[in-house]
Amino acid sequence: MIRTEDYMREFVQICFAQKRIIIGTTILFTLAAAAIWKFYPPTFAADGSILVRGNRAQMDPGTLENVQARIMEITMRELNTEKEMLLSPDVVGETIKRMAAQNLYFTESDTKGDALKDQVGRVQSGLTTEILPETSVLKVQYKDKDPQRALKVLENLFMQYIEFHTSVYSSASAKGFFDETARSFDDELKAREDMLVKLAKEGNTANPIQEIESNMQVRRNLEQQLDLTRSQWIEKDLFVKHLREVLASQEVQFYSFIENESIRLLGEKVQTLVLERGQLLRIYSEGSEKVRRVDEHIKEAYAALKSEVIDYTTSQETQLNILRDQIESLEVRLEEINARNLALQETVIANQRVQREADLLKLSYDTFARRREEARVSGSGGDALFSVSVLSRPFFSGAPVFPRSNILFVGALVGLITGFSLGFLREYFDHTFKKPEDVAKFADLPTIMSIPHWNAK
Numbered sequence: 001m002i003r004t005e006d007y008m009r010e011f012v013q014i015c016f017a018q019k020r021i022i023i024g025t026t027i028l029f030t031l032a033a034a035a036i037w038k039f040y041p042p043t044f045a046a047d048g049s050i051l052v053r054g055n056r057a058q059m060d061p062g063t064l065e066n067v068q069a070r071i072m073e074i075t076m077r078e079l080n081t082e083k084e085m086l087l088s089p090d091v092v093g094e095t096i097k098r099m100a101a102q103n104l105y106f107t108e109s110d111t112k113g114d115a116l117k118d119q120v121g122r123v124q125s126g127l128t129t130e131i132l133p134e135t136s137v138l139k140v141q142y143k144d145k146d147p148q149r150a151l152k153v154l155e156n157l158f159m160q161y162i163e164f165h166t167s168v169y170s171s172a173s174a175k176g177f178f179d180e181t182a183r184s185f186d187d188e189l190k191a192r193e194d195m196l197v198k199l200a201k202e203g204n205t206a207n208p209i210q211e212i213e214s215n216m217q218v219r220r221n222l223e224q225q226l227d228l229t230r231s232q233w234i235e236k237d238l239f240v241k242h243l244r245e246v247l248a249s250q251e252v253q254f255y256s257f258i259e260n261e262s263i264r265l266l267g268e269k270v271q272t273l274v275l276e277r278g279q280l281l282r283i284y285s286e287g288s289e290k291v292r293r294v295d296e297h298i299k300e301a302y303a304a305l306k307s308e309v310i311d312y313t314t315s316q317e318t319q320l321n322i323l324r325d326q327i328e329s330l331e332v333r334l335e336e337i338n339a340r341n342l343a344l345q346e347t348v349i350a351n352q353r354v355q356r357e358a359d360l361l362k363l364s365y366d367t368f369a370r371r372r373e374e375a376r377v378s379g380s381g382g383d384a385l386f387s388v389s390v391l392s393r394p395f396f397s398g399a400p401v402f403p404r405s406n407i408l409f410v411g412a413l414v415g416l417i418t419g420f421s422l423g424f425l426r427e428y429f430d431h432t433f434k435k436p437e438d439v440a441k442f443a444d445l446p447t448i449m450s451i452p453h454w455n456a457k
Contacts (some may be wrong), residue, residue, distance in 0.1 A: 015342040018423030020151055026412060032046030033403075033411020042400030046154040048137040050161075051391040052082050074136040082388060083129050083138055086161050092120045092127075095153070095160040104156070105149050107409035124151060135389060147396050154394035185365035192358040196351060202349035212344050219337050226330040233323040240320055243313045252302065255309050263312060273298045 052074055085091065093111075096119050100106040110119050127142045142157070144150035186291065205211045246253050252274070254267040277294045284291050439447050 011271070014424060014427045015420075018427060021423045021426065022416070024134060024420035026415035029415025029418060030408065030412045033407045036411075037403045037407050040403055041145055042252075043143050043145060043402045044150050044396065045143045045401040046147070046150040046394045046396050047139070047141050047392070048154055048157070048158060048390065048394035049132075049392040050082070050086070050140065050388055051081055052136045052138065052388050060279055077132075079131050079136060079138065082165075083131065085164065086129060086140065086157070087127055089120050089124070089162050091161050092123050093102065094164070095157045096123065097122065098156050098160055099152065104152050107144075121287060123157075126150075126153075142394075143401060151394055151396045156388055158394060162388070162390070182365055182368040184226075185361055186366060189358060189361040189365055192354050195354050196358070199347055199350055199354065203344060205344065205347070208344040208347045208351065212341050212348070215337050215341050219334060219341075222330055222337070226327065226334070229326050229330065230321055230440060233320065233327060236316065236320045236323060240313065240316050243309070243316065247306070247309060247313065255305065258309065258312060260308070260312055263305065263308050266301060266308055267400050270298060270301045270305055273301060 093116055096116065097111045100108055100111050106119065109115055123142075128141045128143075130139045131137070132139055140154065140157075142154045144149050144153065204342050243258075246255070252270070254271050255263050256267055258264070273294060277291060277298065280288075280291050282293060305406075438446075441446055
């Protein structure tokens with residue numbers, strides 16, 4: 001049986017033999033891609049899309065109701081015509097002039113002679129258009145180093161393209177009708193917006209709903225504080241009444257229930273003297289000298305104790321009055337918050353009423369403004385067979401289109417492919433013997449032994 005060549009083994013051997021070239025080339029390309037990703041000035045793109053659609057049959061400009069009419073079919077010829085119109089030097093040149101008049105990235109000197117031709121060429125080189133498959137939508141992209149410049153150029157290009165299309169297809173009578181109607185709705189809408197601003201100033205708040213929610217949270221906190229203060233007041237009131245009753249009593253009291261250091265010490269002193277008097281009465285009579293001296297000490301100590309209790313009662317009454325004032329203050333604050341919330345609620349209702357009117361006016365304005373734009377670009381009321389409108393306004397995605405982070409993967413992949421290619425080319429043009437089988441195959445000589453590659457020093 002004849003043994004065939006093992007191509008997989010040959011491939012692996014070549015890869016190992018040329019691994020330095022393969023790995024080195026891969027690393028080189030990856031580093032180059034990383035350098036481009038890190039240091040190459042990024043390119044940004046603004047995207048937008050335009051819808052080309054068939055026009056309806058001629059209608060009265062004053063009619064807004066839906067009318068069944070035949071829609072003209074759009075062919076690739078019309079789509080390509082609009083594409084060429086969008087990229088035409090006239091449209092691009094007028095766009096540059098429009099932006100120069102607004103001092104947007106172009107100057108007056110850029111709109112004259114050869115300078116204008118150069119600027120038109122630069123803008124055209126950054127523009128790409130694509131007809132989306134199975135649709136009548138033109139996707140437009142403009143690339144530039146400055147993202148805001150790209151966005152502004154595409155926005156003004158769309159406006160100039162609409163005006164250019166209008167000059168070819170639109171009807172001035174329909175545009176004038178819708179323009180006047182839209183302007184009247186716009187005036188009424190501005191009046192409602194001014195009314196909303198006036199209501200905000202009268203209510204002294206920019207967001208009454210948010211303020212009501214904040215007031216409700218404050219009210220809940222005040223109610224909790226009021227409940228706590230009322231509980232403290234009730235407890236303090238009962239304690240003061242008890243003190244008054246004890247002070248009015250004719251019996252000797254030690255006031256041990258009062259948490260006051262001076263009163264506690266005096267009470268203990270009186271209690272000690274009373275106990276001492278009781279012990280003396282076991283030995284001496286009521287009229288004895290020692291008993292009388294103890295009675296005098298008891299009288300003096302009890303008077304001092306009662307004076308301290310009276311002062312303490314006065315301080316407790318003061319705290320009771322403070323708690324009463326706090327309760328009244330909290331009640332007043334709660335009444336003010338309730339009144340404020342009622343006023344804010346009235347403002348909210350008035351705002352909602354005006355906002356509903358403004359929303360209705362805005363809907364009407366948008367309807368007539370849309371019809372005005374349709375009349376401007378599609379010849380509404382005229383004889384144009386198709387019209388264009390902006391399907392997606394120019395927008396900036398926020399990330400550069402080049403270089404992107406995937407350039408590292410692309411660089412590594414290209415380096416790997418290039419490394420393999422260089423390795424196989426070197427292996428192909430290298431006619432030296434690479435393995436023992438080559439000696440027998442090409443020199444027809446037997447192989448006795450093989451010595452690995454070795455560099456003598």
